[in-house]
Amino acid sequence: MKAFIRSAACISPQETFGDDFLTRIVEYEGIRLKAIEPGYKEFIDPKQARRMSHVIKMGIAAAKKCLADGAIEIPGAIITGTAYGCIEDTVNFLTRIIEQQEELLSPTAFIQSTHNTVAAQIALLLQCHNYNLTYVHKGVSFESALTDALMLLNEDEANNVLVGGTDELVDACFKILTRLGLYKRQPINSLDLFKEPTKGTIGGEGAIFFLLNNQPSPHDLAELSGLKVLYKPQNIGGEIDAFLSDNSLNVSDLDLVVTGRNGDTKNDEVYHELANSIFQNVPVANYKHLCGEYPVSTSFALWLAANILKRRTVPEIIMENGSVSMPRKILIHNHYLRKYHSLMLVSAV
């Protein structure tokens, strides 16, 4: 199953929402990267926006820009992936339940706390009655949404499928995840993430949407040629070979591998092993020093790969080794907390 990526819109800790493609890199000191929010006036009525949480606003803006860039008014389906959902509203409502001992609560935070709020609000703003779904499966929430999108296209059930990954990093989660040991103990410069591997990574967030189609169109960014999610794979190298072979490719056909390296010693072990084995002769790039680690970060990697292929330029800042001039085939390999691995094959059109 494959799809053409007609357009993509990205809100991330980098200046990714305009036309610029990673020429002005934003550096962060610390262990938390916050999304750079655009002006929302163009996308959301300011009166409504005041009541919306960060992730809802980011989601709507990215979705609307993606549709505008793809020149589509009403998508055939809206599918989102999010691990934490509308966690700001969830934390707010939970806090009030406890602090006010269940008395005199206002419904607003509860109403907007459901995981499907971003997809629902997009449908509401567009008056779109079509297929609408939200996947909430940890570090492969975005991949789950993409899988559904590819199936819909394959079934001819829908075209112009809008699919996105959204997650916000709120203070309570940041604190809890820090206590759980996900992040580094010492602040670092985000661009030094891979210099000295230590325990922990840096946190990130974002909202990134794609418009997928089963037919090509003149301005397509790239083709999503293959997608595979693996749960606790025994032999990831073998699985990558099998995935490529399912797509009639060998490792030598790859021009670039984008990995989910995040600076955590244990997390990155598998990427080093692969870089020294099957990917020995393939240029390798990384992206989490730009957007941070978060459950749907592969949406950033897909945005990156699609833009590399469309613009025929590889930002220097992502390269780990080697150089690439005119890439045509990019493999994205990510894993989340060493349980779920995902592989995405992205091709030039």
Added chain:
Amino acid sequence: MTGKDVYIAGVGVISAIGNNVAEHLSSFEQEAAGIGDITQMNTIHRQKLPVAEVKLTNEELVNLTGLPAHVSRTTLLSLIAATEALADAAIPEIKKWRTGFISANTVSGMDKTEDFFVDFLTDNNKGRLRYVFDHECGSMTEIVADELGITDVITTISTACSSSANAIAYAGRMIKNGVLDVAVAGGTDALSKFTLNGFNTLMILDKEFCRPFDEHRAGLNMGEGAGYLILISEKVAATLGKAPYCKLAGYTNSNDAFHQTASSPDGNGSYLAMTGALQKSGLKAADIDYINLHGTGTPNNDSSEGAAISRIFGTACPPMSSTKSYTGHTLGASGGIEAVFSVLSIKYGIIYPNLRFETPMSDLPLIPETKFSKGQKIDHVLSNSFGFGGNCTSLIFSRA
């Protein structure tokens, strides 16, 4: 590739009216609702708001499942129903098939997170992390998949109160697309202070037992539970030593696009979901023998759903009822639980009663069934699940 049939080979359910399928059938026949006072949650709403609790404590659920005590009630309920469904299907040599677990829930490990947050709010360095570690919706699914030994596809859907109907439709599509041979699909949700207070702020909880589709209905009762189906491909069905229950004949997901929490007066989203499912199944409205309503008992849902049903079925409506009059509204689990009831309706020819119905809605010509009956000729059942965010999904099950 598409157009292949998807069969239902097993069912499993736990709710306020039983811990397994047999207990549910007995409660239905005795017309015994599972609604009553709150006994498990520590909340100011005890003795004020009736709920439909599963009649097992967390300790009893832990003992039954063998899972650790810090695991969310949502996970415990899920494992019980999913295990029953797999045992019921008794698929020979299941290891040789590509098997998936597609589960849904809405508030994940919120019951444990609520305990954690009490300490966390006094000091951000406090609160036992094990109670929040599995907060994510996907954690529930992952823990149960590990217990069931499922690895090929594991994913979680959350579209509010239509969540598990979408999980079942998605599982059916995965089989039709040749991605899976066997899928355990449905959903789970446990009662939490979060949802109880949330629905209470919206003023849609009835202080009495709920009265779906009644003129004097005053809201829903919160419930909890889990329900799962085992969906299989034609190839797997051929290896079963028995006939499958029925097939998944149609499914459609539409969005009402009207309001974040309210349904449109004409029920546009539900109309599109039902008509889409009919179209996909190749059936006419007149072919439907029983409708398992979403029927929450809120003034808004029932008039909206009723309006859509009237538009589709006119004056020739098939028998219909809301089993939420027994189980309460189990949120993300309701689509899965009611899919189990729909499958059993075909198997045993059951029409479930809509308890406590007295007065028809003044503006709609709809009279739900009020008496239990079995042995009826039921070939096609329509099951509705609608949720916040305008998410509307209808499923159709047909005799195989």
